[in-house]
Amino acid sequence: MQTGYIETTSGVVPPPILRAENVRKTYRRNGISTEVLKGVDFSVNHGEFVSIVGASGSGKSTLLHLMGTLDSPDAGAIWLGDRRIDNLPGRERDKLRNGRFGFIFQFYHLLPELTAVENVLAPELVASSVWQWPFRKKAATRRAEELLERVGLGHRKHHRPREMSGGEMQRTAIARAIMTRPGILFADEPTGNLDEAAGAEIMALLRELNRADGLTVLMVTHNMEMANTTDRIVRLASGRIDPTRQPVQPVHSLSRPPESGRMEYAYRGVG
Amino acid sequence: MYKLVLCWRYLKTRYLALVCVISVMLGVATLIVVNSVMGGFSAKLRDRLHGLLSDVMIEAYDYDGFADPAGKMEMIRKDPYLASQVVAMAPTLEIFAMLQFSYRDMPITKPIRLVGIDPADRAKVGGFAEHLVDPKRKANPTFELDEAARTRMAQAKKPEPLVFQPILNADEPPPPDPVDSRPHEPVSAILGYAIAHFRDREARDEDGTLHDRRTLQPGDEVVLTTVSSAKMAPVFDRFVIADYFKSEMSEYDSQYVFVPLDHLQKLRTMEGKVTSIQIRLKDFDEAPKVVARLKEMFRRQPVEVQTWEDKQGNVLAAIRTEKGILNILLFMIIGVAGFGILAIFSMIVGEKTRDIGILKSLGASNWGVMQIFLGYGLLLGVVGGGLGSLLGLAITTNINEIEHLLARATGQDIFPRDVYYFDRIPTDIQPLAVLLVNVGAVAIAVLFSILPALRASLLHPVRALRFE
Numbered sequence A: 001m002q003t004g005y006i007e008t009t010s011g012v013v014p015p016p017i018l019r020a021e022n023v024r025k026t027y028r029r030n031g032i033s034t035e036v037l038k039g040v041d042f043s044v045n046h047g048e049f050v051s052i053v054g055a056s057g058s059g060k061s062t063l064l065h066l067m068g069t070l071d072s073p074d075a076g077a078i079w080l081g082d083r084r085i086d087n088l089p090g091r092e093r094d095k096l097r098n099g100r101f102g103f104i105f106q107f108y109h110l111l112p113e114l115t116a117v118e119n120v121l122a123p124e125l126v127a128s129s130v131w132q133w134p135f136r137k138k139a140a141t142r143r144a145e146e147l148l149e150r151v152g153l154g155h156r157k158h159h160r161p162r163e164m165s166g167g168e169m170q171r172t173a174i175a176r177a178i179m180t181r182p183g184i185l186f187a188d189e190p191t192g193n194l195d196e197a198a199g200a201e202i203m204a205l206l207r208e209l210n211r212a213d214g215l216t217v218l219m220v221t222h223n224m225e226m227a228n229t230t231d232r233i234v235r236l237a238s239g240r241i242d243p244t245r246q247p248v249q250p251v252h253s254l255s256r257p258p259e260s261g262r263m264e265y266a267y268r269g270v271g
Numbered sequence B: 001m002y003k004l005v006l007c008w009r010y011l012k013t014r015y016l017a018l019v020c021v022i023s024v025m026l027g028v029a030t031l032i033v034v035n036s037v038m039g040g041f042s043a044k045l046r047d048r049l050h051g052l053l054s055d056v057m058i059e060a061y062d063y064d065g066f067a068d069p070a071g072k073m074e075m076i077r078k079d080p081y082l083a084s085q086v087v088a089m090a091p092t093l094e095i096f097a098m099l100q101f102s103y104r105d106m107p108i109t110k111p112i113r114l115v116g117i118d119p120a121d122r123a124k125v126g127g128f129a130e131h132l133v134d135p136k137r138k139a140n141p142t143f144e145l146d147e148a149a150r151t152r153m154a155q156a157k158k159p160e161p162l163v164f165q166p167i168l169n170a171d172e173p174p175p176p177d178p179v180d181s182r183p184h185e186p187v188s189a190i191l192g193y194a195i196a197h198f199r200d201r202e203a204r205d206e207d208g209t210l211h212d213r214r215t216l217q218p219g220d221e222v223v224l225t226t227v228s229s230a231k232m233a234p235v236f237d238r239f240v241i242a243d244y245f246k247s248e249m250s251e252y253d254s255q256y257v258f259v260p261l262d263h264l265q266k267l268r269t270m271e272g273k274v275t276s277i278q279i280r281l282k283d284f285d286e287a288p289k290v291v292a293r294l295k296e297m298f299r300r301q302p303v304e305v306q307t308w309e310d311k312q313g314n315v316l317a318a319i320r321t322e323k324g325i326l327n328i329l330l331f332m333i334i335g336v337a338g339f340g341i342l343a344i345f346s347m348i349v350g351e352k353t354r355d356i357g358i359l360k361s362l363g364a365s366n367w368g369v370m371q372i373f374l375g376y377g378l379l380l381g382v383v384g385g386g387l388g389s390l391l392g393l394a395i396t397t398n399i400n401e402i403e404h405l406l407a408r409a410t411g412q413d414i415f416p417r418d419v420y421y422f423d424r425i426p427t428d429i430q431p432l433a434v435l436l437v438n439v440g441a442v443a444i445a446v447l448f449s450i451l452p453a454l455r456a457s458l459l460h461p462v463r464a465l466r467f468e
Helices: A060-067 A090-099 A116-127 A133-150 A166-177 A196-213 B002-013 B015-052 B069-078 B080-085 B119-125 B135-139 B147-155 B261-267 B284-297 B313-351 B353-361 B366-397 B399-410 B431-457 B461-466
Strands: A006-008 A011-013 A016-029 A032-045 A049-054 A075-080 A101-104 A184-188 A216-220 A232-237 B056-060 B086-103 B106-117 B187-192 B197-204 B210-214 B221-227 B234-245 B256-260 B276-281 B303-307
Touching: A016 A060, A016 A216, A032 A060, A032 A075, A032 A216, A049 A060, A049 A196, A060 A184, A060 A216, A090 A101, A090 A116, A090 B353, A101 A166, A116 A133, A116 A166, A116 B002, A133 A166, A166 A196, A184 A196, A196 A216, B002 B366, B015 B313, B015 B366, B015 B431, B056 B284, B069 B080, B069 B086, B069 B276, B069 B284, B080 B086, B080 B284, B086 B119, B086 B261, B106 B119, B106 B221, B106 B261, B119 B256, B119 B276, B147 B234, B187 B221, B234 B256, B234 B261, B256 B261, B276 B284, B284 B303, B313 B353, B313 B366, B313 B431, B353 B366, B353 B461, B366 B399, B366 B431
Parallel strands: A049 A216, A049 A232, A101 A184, A184 A216, B106 B256, B187 B234
Antiparallel strands: A006 A011, A016 A032, A016 A075, B056 B276, B056 B303, B086 B106, B086 B221, B086 B276, B187 B256, B197 B210, B221 B234
């Protein structure tokens, strides 16, 4: 099981936590096949904040969905640590998405019938049976409220999504994504629908979670300014990693261990 | 847990769901009301059908009757099993007859069924004394005329001299033909209520209550004509009315005339003979055994043994069939509600596609998503069924008041009281039927939500998230 850091000549390199191996994906619609990913090899290291950039239709969201088990590749493999996850049975993939992965999306995707705190509680609700819930409810609600406080929405706990601004909804979505203390956060254009200021706030929040809590973040964006603030930028072009422009900006050293002592989002293995 | 939370939230926030709830509610309420009213009618009808008939009867094949009813009854009393089951027995002589009387100097003739009974015996068998109109006679059934009837009889204009049927002594041999008559005091009779009354649609109170017009008073004389036993020769006699028989079953009330058994036997020259022995049982559940035992006992005799249910078998079967078919037809109402659920659920699934994608990204399984919509259907069924039951029971309990209001508002008689001889719409709420209707409604709600639920569960998470 990979938990420690590997000593290299250039310093301490964290182990890859998530890896795509020659991944291919083709969509078929109305008899027309579109090959979106044409053999992508790519990995994300533990505690890293990686952004995938590329033009529209380059396959970046598809790659994110495949790595987050929301979709399955036609060929190739996805590895979480040393466990292959693309061919897991549905139930196992559901468990991964519930406990090990967190997702945020461009359009926030909050459940409109639930309040902010209930939305944050949603992954815990999914994980608990009717019988378990009464025992878990108190602690889970406390954590959900703490998370909302942390993302600056302590005063919005009982508001419904339609009563909140875009930035607030996205912050609620982030709180929901980290509710079950996942190892990896998948962010699909998280600032795509926000103005500059709100976008910057979201990026700052993601950066804080990554730095302070050791949360691994894989973000898809077409905003280079946002991408530039991440540890590493991976370019996708026509369904392939663009080899001519890798790595774009090794802003932060890969040898950096999490800064704070808080390791709650750190990689927990996949056992 | 999320399934429960979302089911409940969807129910509270989606007004479309309210349409489903209302359609299930109306279906359930209709079924309960119709079932209860039909149950009431059929229970009343069953009660009335049973009314005059005893639990078990030993009957002759023809109008000639069978001999020695007393001996047969003695045999029954001596049988240990039958003696333990039989509560009362009454020999009866029944024959068709013509009834003549004059109303406002107009001769009226009606076909009737003439029944010779001993009132005390017949009362013990049941279904007789309680239907007598005179309250004193209910307690002590008799053919005796009361004071008012005697006075009316004495004051009545004497009819033209009639030919009287000769009454023979028991030891005399029966005459070859009806013999010359000799005058005697008329014997009293109890008349079916509807023979002596008619509902006058013109005679209404201000509140719309109908009144019966009486054509024959106690103390009035009638002439009954029937046939003698052996020769089938016409025989007739004068009778004076003592009371009325009102069972609220128009078939009986408009046809039956009761006279003393011994007099009818003499009139028909069949002394010692009856056409049936009516038997009342301690426990009707034992009837099949009793019938079998009686059949065995009288297998060499020209008699038939059957229960009242056997005798009224066709009518009872017709009621059952009618109720069954009506229930099937009415259940189609809930079926229609089911298609409503299907349509509305499909719309809701369409509307909730993104939410389904979100739930799947949060780790909800296909089965979990399916359960949300199945649970939603179940919840709609339970809430609709519960509200429908309340509504149905409320309507059933107050059906007569509602009928009055509707009748007053529309000016139309919804429950014509001149058709039935009871004044209130009978209802019979069967808890089992209410339960079954609810179970059926919930089952249909769940059944029709399977397809949309399946569709929701099979949605691809990425496509669902991108759905617009």
